Amino acid sequence: MDTAANSPVRVVVLGGGTAGWMTAAGIARMLPGLAKVQLVESEDIGIVGVGEATLPHIRSFVEKLGIDEAAFMKATHATFKLGIDFRDFGRIGESYIHPFGSFGEELKGVGFHHYWLELQRQGLARPLGDYSLAVTAALANRFRPPAQDDTLGSTYGYAYQFDATLFGPFMREFGTSIGVERHEGLVTSVERDSESGDVTALCLNDGRRIEGDLFIDCSGFRSLLLGQELGAGWEDWTHWLPCDRAAAMPCAHATDDIRPYTTATAMPAGWRWQIPLQHRMGNGYVFSSAHLSEDEACETIRASAEGKPLADPRILRFRPGRRTQSWSHNVIGVGLASGFLEPLESTSIYLAQMAITYLIELFPIGGGIDSRDRDEFNRLVDMEYDRVRDFLILHYNATTRDDSDFWNHVRTMKVPDSLADKLELWRRAGRIEKYSDGLFYDASWIAVYVGQGLLPERYDPRPALADPQNLSRAAEQLHAAIAQEVAAMPQHREFLNQEAARIAQAA
């Protein structure tokens, strides 16, 4: 890459899926004048469209782009999401919600879960979720946006569940409206600088050459530039996360209610998702092809659908892992081209968004790519992927299920050392390894540990020193306050209708 310091960096995004249009729109909006963004896509290549369910971080992305939440939700048929309901993971018949929010409150510097374990020992504890506003609201199918103060009503967050096949086009429309130049075409060859090895242009099937300084590979699993052209290495995580296929089949809603949460149900060879949108229910089976054939998976998803199927099951193939370098030469992989983690915790769009945010922060300035910025980007991206990876592995490993080869494998496999230490620290002392960077914090780890029946052998000594009656009374008061707060919330569908009416009126 070699441009004068003052002329805009020519950014070429390859791929018009969710990651591609998020990247193009993000750069065009955040770096006007600094970057000139072009995007190459082909109608002949379908998009994977994963990531129907999102994490709360998506809200800040949408907001930063200056997109109106209501318009965005309308266009993508979005619903609100308070967390994920995990069923049958720790043991068949058990379930828990991993909420966007906390459980109880720290007391005298001791985490609430230690007090909960003490109440549990005394037979005075409710289920952990009863002390979480997000969980209680989710189970009651109620929703309203959190309060903007320090009260109980502010102790949760929310995300969206939307139609991923509509999100890409929405971002495309937005991206082109703010100056992203779109090229329809298939890449037939890639030109590179003979000395530096940098990519200099993409040649399309109609003979056009798209020159650029910086290339963003959003070509999905094919990883056309980063993987195929530059040969960036791949760290494979199949031995920890054996699921490598999904059978997806949208259905009609089976009931009038719309759940403000995603459901993940463990299956003999993986797990099944249900993502409620305004107009339909996303539905699919993520499975390990070593343990189940594609036909069997399609059959299973047909048989288990609650609403009327709206299409035939579609098979998606993937492999878990990430590139050893997400930024190599002048090519940056975003989305599936850089790595893949199954959508068990709805992290796909987050991981793309995270890479875009770091790229904007570390965007080339002053006429060239500095290897120090590239190293910093790769350090940050690797850390994010690895931390999410450990958290996903936990969902499989923390189980008592022995009803299939799949579960026998994940229950007994050797987990990464970084996770083994976290697990042991929890088992022995009920403590969570602490970090502020990365995605999942204490409350998330506790939700999964407790939800999947992995209780520590020992916990903090202090809760046992408190007066049991006071402890129990305080916990009951908290639960009552949560119940009262939730009772005042509208039903999720009702709230969506109100919002739709409000938008219609404003328009």
Place this chain on the structure above:
Amino acid sequence: MTEPREPLRRIVIVGGGQVGVLAAIAMRRALPLCEVIVVGQMPSPASFADWSPGALPMTNKLHDRLGIGEQDIVRRAGGSHRLVTRYTGWGEGGQDGVLSFGESLDPALKTAFAREWGGGQRHTAGPRSAGSIAEVLADAERFAPPPQDQPTPISNVDFALRWNPIAYRALLIEHAQALKVQYVEGEIDAVEPGEVNTFSAVRITGQGRIEGDLFIDCSGPAASLLASHPKFAMTDWSATLPTRQIFLSRPGSPVISLADRFSVVGAGWMSEVYGRDGMQRMLGVGANTDRNTALAALGAPAAALVSLAPGRVAAPWLGNVVAIGDAAARFEPLGPYHLDLAHRQLALLLEMLPGREIEPLERAEYNRRSVLMMEGLHEVLAMHFAAAGAKRVFGDLPLPNSLEQVLDQFIRRGRIPFREESPLAPQEQFALLVALGFAPGSPPASRAGGGGSQEAARADFAARAEHALQFAPPYEQWLASALQAQRIN
């Protein structure tokens, strides 16, 4: 079966300075049935945390939790408030700068302000504009602690407390006595080993032995307890931190001010900490500075001279011994970082308070975070000596850890990479680097234009500054009335 851990029955704290006494209060409050014994003496002036005339804002939260009242510190321990630190002579050509606490700068203004402050000559184009509301208040010497229960124009201004260390320690001892903390004055002449790399008791000269489940080493740089552990090791910082001797002045005349000052002078660096009981000066010099030169530079009668071999313990928690504060790390007092470190390590110990049986992995996790705290501090201190003015005095030094990357990111992009457990938030590191004369680069997003938001942010800042000045009384006046109220009551 899930059970609570068997609680500690007796905690022995070695070191009776303000660190050890506060640790005792914290332990008694956490474990009301556990005996807490403070053993030893007031550490020497070489224990900077124990003689620190103040702390950072984090300590206010710890005090709240432990029932130590801010009002009591003001009324009975010579307490006063500090909003900013002024830095003089660290950059080029008489450059000066100011560091305030917390996320004080509007992000939209950060780069613009930094450009005006950074690297420029003082007063070449009129007075530079203030970078934070705290600085506006400090310049006007106006402030009063904002009421907790209502929003005010100065509620977002973060502050630290200063005090008289002897009076503050006496105040803490009252709290400790009320909580039935025991005290044994004396010298440790031996430690008795227990099972697998633990200690079972300490022997006090002429007073027999004291058993304990957990030992907290607050003895200052001697680390008298931890150093006798068979696995004790040090990590040397002398290649990256140059100060070898610190000359401490006798307290000068009292000065009421909302700011302290750190300067580079010909012989080394100088700190001036103001307060109601007299301004204290410290001069830090390298290995080769002549004593008379140093005394002349100090400009006040010297009260003590401390020699420094900078470094930290490799692992602050070994067996059942935890070292905090100066017992864990030795470095130059370029701010109240010694006491801040001690208090953050104490808060970490409170968070991870073990049972009688200590788990190896919790020790490892504590050590991981405690070492991150110390190495984060190491980087922040080394930032000072990477500044142009300091280099002229102390020479070029290698940069520790990832400081080279931090400076590179800051200088090229105005970016501070996030680090876990750093003593300063990224925004504070940004402000410190600017105050030390480093000019930040512009982040890509701010190069991309959009000047409108900057104008709006500027106007908003000016309005907030005006409101803050109208609301806050002259600090000296507030202080007088606070002390007056005490005499009437």
